[in-house]
Amino acid sequence: MKCRYCGSNLGMDDAVCPYCGRENEQGAGHRALMSEARDTYDRTRKETVYKARTAGRIGRLIVIGLMLAAILTLWIGIRRDSDIEAREKQYEKRIAGEISRNGEAVAETLREMEENREYLAMNCYMLNYRLRSNEAYQDYARVFTAVISYGAICDDILNILGDFDGYQEKTDRDWCEDAAVYISDWDRYVGGAFWHDPPASPMHKGEHGAFLVDIKKDTQDMVQVYFGLTDAQASAMWEMDPESLGALLYESYRATAPEG
Amino acid sequence: MKREKKEKDPVILLLDGIILLLFFVLLVTAGTAAFYRKMADKRSFTQDPGMISFELQKGDYAGLIEGKYFNEFNNETESVSYHALADYVEAAFLYRIYDTKGDAERADAQRLLMEESRAAMGELSIFADRADEMLGTGGT
Numbered sequence: 556m557k558c559r560y561c562g563s564n565l566g567m568d569d570a571v572c573p574y575c576g577r578e579n580e581q582g583a584g585h586r587a588l589m590s591e592a593r594d595t596y597d598r599t600r601k602e603t604v605y606k607a608r609t610a611g612r613i614g615r616l617i618v619i620g621l622m623l624a625a626i627l628t629l630w631i632g633i634r635r636d637s638d639i640e641a642r643e644k645q646y647e648k649r650i651a652g653e654i655s656r657n658g659e660a661v662a663e664t665l666r667e668m669e670e671n672r673e674y675l676a677m678n679c680y681m682l683n684y685r686l687r688s689n690e691a692y693q694d695y696a697r698v699f700t701a702v703i704s705y706g707a708i709c710d711d712i713l714n715i716l717g718d719f720d721g722y723q724e725k726t727d728r729d730w731c732e733d734a735a736v737y738i739s740d741w742d743r744y745v746g747g748a749f750w751h752d753p754p755a756s757p758m759h760k761g762e763h764g765a766f767l768v769d770i771k772k773d774t775q776d777m778v779q780v781y782f783g784l785t786d787a788q789a790s791a792m793w794e795m796d797p798e799s800l801g802a803l804l805y806e807s808y809r810a811t812a813p814e815g
Numbered sequence: 816m817k818r819e820k821k822e823k824d825p826v827i828l829l830l831d832g833i834i835l836l837l838f839f840v841l842l843v844t845a846g847t848a849a850f851y852r853k854m855a856d857k858r859s860f861t862q863d864p865g866m867i868s869f870e871l872q873k874g875d876y877a878g879l880i881e882g883k884y885f886n887e888f889n890n891e892t893e894s895v896s897y898h899a900l901a902d903y904v905e906a907a908f909l910y911r912i913y914d915t916k917g918d919a920e921r922a923d924a925q926r927l928l929m930e931e932s933r934a935a936m937g938e939l940s941i942f943a944d945r946a947d948e949m950l951g952t953g954g955t
Contacts, residue, residue: 626841
């Protein structure tokens with residue numbers, strides 16, 4: 556554009572002519588427009604920055620809220636699931652429900668195990684379904700005690716053979732003494748007066764009675780074979796006190812398997 | 816034209832820090848919750864292959880056999896090969912008793928179980944060899 560007073564070249568933004576110093580009236584409208592545009596730009600920019608910051612803050616607060624909600628939910632879950640007592644109660648309830656739904660199947664499985672003399676299986680089955688504390692299986696009291704003792708003695712032998720310390724630094728002698736306790740207590744708890752049941756009680760008559768005879772014989776064979784006892788020692792072991800029997804089992808085992 | 820450096824909102828920076836912190840808290844909490852959830856879903860005595868393997872390395876053959884029974888009673892079939900090994904150890908344990916005591920019928924039944932189990936245990940047969948050595952049933 557040209558200065559209307561001196562004809563020099565002017566820029567649109569020049570307020571006065573740099574040559575004659577007179578006011579650039581032609582650019583006034585443009586400058587006003589530019590000033591307004593700048594104001595609008597600044598205002599819009601401020602608004603945009605404000606909105607963006609607000610949106611950013613709100614978005615982050617929402618994320619934080621969701622994360623806190625998730626943590627809270629998980630924490631409630633941890634509180635519920637880590638309560639061992641409550642979990643055990645829940646488990647007992649579930650077991651009781653299963654037994655009431657499948658009572659006949661459970662009883663039948665137990666009968667089969669008893670008939671087949673599956674001592675270890677029966678021990679685990681009884682534990683799994685908490686049958687020992689179930690009144691419906693009271694007749695099995697001696698049988699259950701017998702399989703528990705058989706299982707414990709079997710475990711002791713396997714622990715000795717497997718050189719397992721039971722996570723408590725147990726030695727072969729400890730396992731021998733443990734087995735001795737179960738053997739010494741056998742007649743009292745499995746066959747004796749501990750249960751205060753009458754002579755004709757189904758606890759030790761019929762199939763249960765035959766089972767108790769067999770399991771005692773099989774336990775004796777197991778101890779005799781793995782501890783290397785003589786026939787006389789094996790027959791006499793039921794009458795021995797735990798200390799003497801523990802020492803005998805340890806010495807006999809050591810004689811057949813010297814400490815390596 | 817030099818671009819204007821954006822000024823970071825300190826509040827947003829603080830919130831980002833909180834989000835990062837909560838992310839780690841969430842990770843730890845989720846891991847813990849998953850652990851307890853798994854524990855809660857599990858039956859009292861069942862064992863997973865990792866646990867059985869750990870116990871086996873320690874020499875806990877009794878735990879191996881018991882773990883198998885509890886798994887079977889609770890329809891846990893994840894550890895099939897370990898179950899076969901447990902069957903083998905139990906059968907070998909009984910075989911030695913029956914064989915030594917001259918009960919041929921029961922010894923043969925256990926022998927058969929041993930053979931069937933060995934065929935099903937795959938790579939774990941090395942543990943069966945170890946069990947044979949331990950129980951004295953290797954030369955049979």
